[in-house]
Amino acid sequence: MSDTKRVYRFGSDANGVDVTEGASSMKYMLGGKGANLAEMCRIGLPVPGGYTITCQTCMEYADAGNVWPAGALDEIEAATRDLEERMGKRLGDARDPLLVSVRSGAPFSMPGMMDTVLNLGLNDASAQGLIAQTGDPHFVWDSYRRFIQMFSDVVMGVDAELFENALTDKRLIAGVRTDAELSADDLHELVEEFKGIFRANVSAAEHPELIVDGAIAFPQDPAVQLKLAIEAVFGSWMNERACIYRKANDIPDDLGTAVNVQAMAYGNKGESSATGVAFTRNPANGARERYGDFLVNAQGEDVVAGIRNTEPIQKMGEYPALAQAAADLERIFQILEGHFHDMCDIEFTIEQGKLWMLQTRVGKRTAQAALRIAIDMVEEGLIDRAEAVRRIDPAQLDQLLxxxxxxxxxxxxxxxxxxxxxxxxxxxxxxxxxxxxxxxxxxxxxxxxxxxxxxxxxxxxxxxxxxxxxxxxxxxxxxxxxxxxxxxxxxxxxxxxxxxxxxxxxxxxxxxxxxxxxxxxxxxxxxxxxxxxxxxxSVELTGDLETILSWADEIRLRPGNTHPYHVRVNADNPEDAERALGFGAEAIGLCRTEHMFLGERKNIIQTFILSDDPAVREQALSDLLAVQTGDFLKMFRTMDGRDVVVRLIDPPLHEFLDAPRELEVDIARREAAGAPEAELAPLRARLRRIDGMAEMNPMLGLRGVRLSFVFPELPLMQVRAVASAAATLIRDEGLDPRPEVMVPLVALATEQVQMRAVCEQVIAEVAAEFGVALDIPVGTMLELPRACLTADEIARSADFLCFGTNDLTQTTFGFSRDDAESKFMPVYLHRKLVEKNPFETIDKAVLELVRMAVEKARSVKPAMHCGVCGEHGGDPASIRGLFNTAGVDYVSCSPYRVPIARLAAAQAKLAEPVR
Structure with missing residues (x-):
């Protein structure tokens, strides 16, 4: 027998002495539900007794092909006998039976994703015993029909609609509107009908253990019921909806779910009984008010399933038979918030006036509510500002945007x-x-x-x-x-x-x-x-969001920080720049100049690239200089006093050219229409020129710094536009423009040396022309593994480094981003070849290249400023690694992700390792 403990008790013994073995700190073993049930027992709240089977047992069972690990069933049987002794009742007893619920409980809340079975332990004999014990046949037959329906659906996979249809027919025949209005005889008849549905839809070949007298039958042995129910809950960890939910919420698949076997408390024992779900505060807007629903004479599944319209929790005290329980619940609300220092989500049942707590957890909430609750709890002294910032999910801020x-x-x-x-x-x-x-x-x-x-x-x-x-x-x-x-x-x-x-x-x-x-x-x-x-x-960054982000900024930029965490924006036009300033961006980390060549200006860059006439090329270059200078004037004016990193032209050459096949089709159509040769000849020449520039792999071809060497006029023009715009604003408007020039796709230190010389020469010429001093740093964008491995060599000729992690991911993996995400990345994610899409969350190997490059660069220039721009700069998980592992100074992201990055950067600062 294994020494591994797989089952943990919670609740009291027969003498009222607490025998709980777990605690809230054990959620990865007991699941969130089991850990918090144990914690509620420890702080003296009324919790029906039970036991929890660990998450690890679930994964052992699943990994072995749904085979129980050695000794596990023996331990569960012992825990069941112990629970019977504590409760003074036995499962299946014909006089006074113990009934239990079997519920899932993963380490992270997954509401409604996995399976639950209630009223387990009922059979024909125990139903009669329960009637004798309670004197309430309506309650018993209602509980039994619920158990058969739920067990058949959850454990045996019988279509739930079959039972719902039978229930609807019974209501119509009886002439009543709700299930609760059915008579005890109606419910007894339903029990027999439900057994018939079970017999007709469960395969004897697949379940020989359920064959009685040669035919399939609903199981009467509580031990069989319990074993099958636990197996079904374990199995629900991998059902489709649970897998989808985990993927959407970034929950690992290898955690497993615990199973909680707990003595039943009944909310369907008449008008003095009820069941409900409630929050200690409003999870929709964060208001300091009780929030939730309850139903009189019902079981918990009725509330969450939405099959009956509920009443608000505030009205519970208006029912005389429930008034004391409502007062007890209010007291427990306060205890839970005081203990967990957070908004709690609870499930409860009132059985003939007695309140029982069935679950508590930190409640899910909207972004708006999360902000309000965090701020209120700071004001109430329950948490400090740092904890308030920790509690806000950066990705959740999308709701407010x-x-x-x-x-x-x-x-x-x-x-x-x-x-x-x-x-x-x-x-x-x-x-x-x-x-x-x-x-x-x-x-x-x-x-x-x-x-x-x-x-x-x-x-x-x-x-x-x-x-x-x-x-x-x-x-x-x-x-x-x-x-x-x-x-x-x-x-x-x-x-x-x-x-x-x-x-x-x-x-x-x-x-x-x-x-x-x-x-x-x-x-x-x-x-x-x-x-x-x-x-x-869209909404503005005001109110609670502004307050939380200001606290986040205090944390990440606090005076005295040895390493502040900065947030910049990727912006290619003044509108985006201005929007980003409103979102709290400190500077522009990436201005992609090639975006300034699109639209109506595409013809200009095409003319420059394709023409053989020097005069035509010179005019095109002059036109580009004029429009780029105008763009930079607006950008630098908007960002006065803030850094603006301008990347020289970067994308593959073909992005500026017509699609050759489309041009070929156009020529063919013109020929068919009888177009004259004078019209066709220039088009054919253009096609030959484009075909002559075709590349087998453009993403690894003539792009980035390579364009600047093949077309040396381009970087000269772009740097002149940057410098001229800055000089104009200094001389004519007295502003403080702070442009920086970034050379893209550098692989060789020699590339950076020569491009820096070109940039410095043009900057010096413009400064002399305008009669102003220009201090324009020239840096490098590292997007290739070789560049990262030789960052110390490149850094000698660079004033700053910025990592283009989109391309660095492509070149590290050998994945084309455009093709991977549409062709094979979904398969890789589904088959778990990769845990996450590396273009969304930075891969550990790419992160290591960044870390190594930063370390190498600072070995030759200790004050070297390093940043990251691209999609990873707005991803909370990537931000933490980039700051805390790689040691960059800033991240740069799209305007609407700036608030997310500000919060994530503060959380990274709070989690910063001791150095």
Whole structure:
């Protein structure tokens, strides 16, 4: 038998003495749910007893091909006997049975993604015993039919719709509206019907252990029920929706899920019983108010499944039979926040007036709520500013940069629901997850409209711009998942009467019918639905976000920091530069001059490249100088007093030229139309010239610094434009322009030496011409492994280094970014050949090249300024590595990612290793 401990107890013994073996610090072993159940027991909260099977057991079981590790079942059996002794009841007992729940619990919260089984231990004999013990046959038969339905669906894979259809038919026959109104006899009949559905849909060949008297039967042995349920929960770790959720939330696949086996507490024992889900603060906006839903005479799955409309938690005290439990819950709210120093999400059950806590965890919240809660808790003295900054997920800030309805727009509200997840979205109506995915694949934006979502809808929810449901509360599946994704969501819009089969929805009280493809707008902040497209606007960096980012800036740029962490922006025009300043960028880390050659100016650069006439080339160069100088004047004026790193022309030559095959087709069409030779000859010459410049691999061909040697007039022109713009602003406007020139794609120190000489010569000429002093640093962009390996040699002729990690990733892996992400990267991610897309989050080998290059460069120039520009500069995971591992001074990213980078840089500073 293994010495590995696989099962941990929580709760009290028969004498009320706490026997809990876990704690909140053990979430990677016990899962978040199991660790927090143990913690609640330790601080004296009312928790039904149970035990937790570890996450590691789940992975051992899965890695062995769903075979139990040696000794695990024996340990589980011992824990079950111990729980029976503690509770004074036995599973399956015909007089006073113990019933348990079997729930998943991963180290990170994955609401609704994995499976749960309630009321386990019921069978024909124990049901009768429970009736005798409680005197409440309605409660017992309701619990038994729930157990059969859930066990059949979750454990055996029987279609849940079969049971729902039978339940609906029973309500119609009985003439009642809700399940709770069915009589005990109705429910007893349903139990037998459900057993029949089980028999008809479970394979005897696949489950010989369930054969009784030669036929398949619903299992009556609680030990068999328990073993199969635990295996099903383990198996749900790898179900499709859980895998999609983990991928979307960057949760590793090798953590596994714990299983919590816990004595049942019943919220369906009449009007003095209830169940609910609540938050200690409002997870939608962060307000200091209790938030959540409850149902009288129900079980917990009824709340989160959205099958009955709930009541707000604030109304619970209005029920006389629940008043004491409501007061106890308020006290527990305060205890939990005081203990965890955070907003908590809880699940509870009230059984005949007695409050039981079934779960607590740090609650998921919108970005808006996260900011408000962090600031309030600083003001309340629960946390300090550094902890407030740590708690904000940088990627979640995207929610606050998402569009909202334009306040000046004129529209009529079609329907109202609950404001479940903030933000606004516009899209075509679709009624299924598959249709959402298909529409998005065609380039259409959609709103997923459902009666209520379930975990299998996750792929459609991820694809959609927003989610609209006609049922469910603020803690329903749709609401919780949408908030976590940052997707706008309106729940419980009861006026939207959905016919999914017909792919249409009628709006109650009107003659309006929404059909698939119709455009609607939803506002998850206000909880409204509008027909047609409402104009959307982006929000400003104000209020709580500004406060948190100012605290982040204090941390990353604090006076006395030996190594401040700076954030710059990639901007190629004054508009982007001005926007980035509003987002808090400190400087421009990358101005891509080739973007200034596009649009109407493309003809100018084409003429320069393709013409054989010196006079024509000289005129084209003069035109380029004029437009580039004008561009830099605007850029430097906008960024007065701030650095602007200008990269010389970089992309492959073919990006500036016509596509040769398109030109060939054009010539053929003209010939067919009888065009004269005088018209065709120049086109043919142009085609020959373009074909003569064709490269087998343009990304590794005539680009970057190589262009500057093959077309030496280009760098001369660009540096002159930079210097002339700066000199003009100094001389004529008294401004403080701070341009820096960056040479791209350097592989050899000799390239940098010669290009620096060219740049310095032009800068000196312009300075003399304008009669001003010009101090324009000349640096290098490192995008090739060779450059990183010889960074000490290159640094001798460079004033700064900036790493182009997009190209460095391409050249390190030998991957073409354009091809990899469309051709084989999805396969690599699916088969786990790579953990993450290296073009989104920096790879460890690329990071090591950056670290090595920084170290080499500073070995010859200790004060060498080093930065990173590109997509990695806006990725929180990459930012931490670039600052804390590679030791760069700044990251540079697109304007809308600047707030994310500011926060991520502060968190990197807080996690900075001791040096």
């Amino acid at each position: 998402h569009p909202q309805f334009d306040a000046s727009a004129d529209f009529e509200v079609l329907a109202r629901g609950l404001n479940a997840s903030p933000g606004a979205a516009v899209g075509e109506v679709v009624f299924s997850s598959d249709d959402a995915v298909a529409a998005v694949a065609e380039g259409r934006k959609v709103i997923l409209v459902r009666w209520e979502t379930n975990p299998d809808d996750l792929k459609g929810m991820v694809a959609a711009e927003g989610i609209l449901t006609s049922h469910g509360g603020k803690t329903s599946h749709a609401a919780v998942i949408a908030r976590g994704m940052g997707a706008p969501c309106v729940c419980g819009a009861e006026a939207i009467q959905i016919d999914a089969a017909a792919k249409e929805a009628r709006v109650a009280g009107t003659d309006i019918v929404l059909r698939e493809g119709d455009v609607i707008s939803i506002d998850g902040t206000e909880g409204i639905v509008v027909a047609g497209a409402v104009p959307l606007v």
